[in-house]
Amino acid sequence: MKNPAQVLLFRLLQRVGGKRRHGRPMKAAQQFRQRMVLPGGPLLAAHHAHSDSRAVPSGPSKVRNHALPNDIQPSMSPKPSAIELVGVTKCFGSLVALERTDLVFQAGKTTILIGPSGCGKSTILRLIVGLLQPTAGLVRFEDRVLSPETILSLRRRMGYVIQEGGLFPHLTARQNILLLAEHLRQSPEEMRARLGELCELTRLTPASLSRYPLELSGGQRQRVCLIRALMLRPDVLLLDEPLAALDPMVRANLQVELKAIFQQIGQTVIFVTHDLAEAAWLGDQIVLLRQGRVVQSGTFAALREQPASSFVSEFINAQRKLALV
């Protein structure tokens, strides 16, 4: 805790904790510290409503969860499930993008959605943020169901980052970041403080803030997107292949940074990627999808050691071979 950035983040976390859990700041910080120490237990329970019995239930991992302070101090525990998909089907015309899927994303964990193109991983994110409405089933955010009436207020509790082009080209980086905060009439002091924290967190040079998106590098743009998503202290961070458009060097650096950021903020993160190494590096929990269905979910180790099907081994081996070349 001697590193000034860490101290700052510590304070930031105090504030996040205080706001969200109505607990005393110190306790939230303790919780944070404990969580930092503890290995990320798989908090995710996912199973397919379909007859696909190969999906590995996450039962054993739940047992490990008992070690978490959440359960030790029930009065302060975060809501067990941040986001839940209940029997969600999404069709685009005759194409079924997602088929009767039940998924539970538990709070405070980084969950990776992975799979080949068209497996439905981005669709899940877009359903959560309300860009798509399910053809059947429902999406629940904590205890509220997403609907046209609730979506606006729920969106403001989510941060959404996409692969590329999500920044508004007519606004500077700073204006992009502050757009919603200003729209919601946050005080300038509060905004300035938060922006400073986030620049430090994402290691964005303050000079970049006055540039327009076109004047920024790809990596800087994604940092700005991340800051914009985190600006209002969202409860959930949704990232849709945020690093896919970057060149490998920048990408590798950002992967390292993202991991640190996720650990520091301790928030629920749902991260879509098609890169297994990235998934293994960042994820507490990995959900492998194929053709609109969940094939297997668990830690990377579980997927590698106990593949639920030949597809899982194929998928893992395909990428590993690539790494060996």
Added chain:
Amino acid sequence: MKALFAIFTGFLLALAAPAAATALQPAIVGSKKFTESYVLADIAQLAIERAGYPAEHRQGMGGTIILWEALKEGAITCYPEYTGTIREVILKNGGPTTDGTGAAEVDRMRQQLARYGVGMTGRLGFNNTYALVMRREQAQRLGIHEISDLNRYPQLPVGLSQEFLGREDGWTPLCARYGLHMRNVRGMDHTLAYEALAKGEIDVMDAYSTDARIAEEDLVALRDNRTFFPQYQAVFLYRLDADPRVLQGLRFLEGTLTEKRMIQLNAIAERTSDYSKAAASYFHEGVPSQADSLASKLARWTARHLVLVGLSLSGSIVLGIPLGIWAGRPGWVSEIILGTTGVVQTIPSLALLALLVSIPFLGIGPQTAIIALFLYGLLPIVRNTASGLQDIPRPVRESAEALGLEPLARLTKVFLPLASRSILSGIKTSAVINVGTATLAALIGAGGLGEPIISGLNLNDSTLILEGALPAASLALLVQASFGFLDRLLIPKGLRLASV
């Protein structure tokens, strides 16, 4: 059966209406019984004919009341009149006053006249007020320079026209204002009075300030030192249901006749006893150039042109952008909006003007022209707004939505700024089109730079055409250029980077 009859009658009427319209009834120009009125009526006849409509001059029908009644009943189509007479005799608006030329007053007069189905053109350019005249030699000898000087000579014989004797702004109130007590006052025919004055049978008479004889017979007009006589600006009164070409012909005369010019024309008419010669000389001498300097005319036309374009363009913008936003969403509403505005665009501008003129409440005048221009300006703005919004990349669109902005905030803070380049270019297109199309507004009496163009076409005078066409073209270029400046002002900097 009744329905069948109704349909049949309607069918007949539908057939008859165009037939009646095509058999052109010539416009009847009336005139009062004095030279200037004759000359003006003759000029009007020629102007209407040049505007492409047959006209007849019914000469010397009598005084104001007869002509007014004839006009109201439709026996004549138009006649020359003076604002003072209209106010005092026809509309009976209060007592004598020298005002009567203010814009508000003119508007009020137009409204009052409209109740009788009568319209009034703008001023022809000269003020033919009443004056008391004497022989110059006698006036100098007696030291009479102003009307009030007459008080010293109450015995001077005065010969007055019947009309002047009876008018509310005539003799009796004049005497009251100046405290005159002339003992020897006779009513007599106006032309005879001049002869009587020349012979010395009378020493004072009423006259019109543009009478040719004032110059010819060396008379002097006594100064109206208490500004009793109201303004007698020459105008034409016309029936509002007259053919547009009649009005076009009459409006052509507006502002083209100074006092000096009118006196000259009156003199030609009196000298040659041929009014048509005076009228012909009016057209002969390269019409309005003497009346009004080219600069002031250009300023007037351009100002009117800008008003037409400005008002119609503002309307197009105010309605076009919301329509474009609506049309920017997918669905059948978009098709309908773009389709309708597209169809309007395909109507030839002349046909659109003609269509609008036939709508009751619109008729001839700037309001109709503005509506036509407004309709023309709509499509480019609607289409560009819609396409500007549709062209916003999906990631940006979805980011704005996912961020948690309300639909209205998304539109104003993100989508409209992003579409600003496209919207502005639509407005620019509309503006340039409108500057050009507005020249046609002169056809329905809305004025503008089309006025000299259309007059020039009628008169086969290419100089006159250029007087309108060149400024109109420069105006279009100016509009085009000024949008470069607006682009820099209104398009966000972050977007302009993209084009560098």
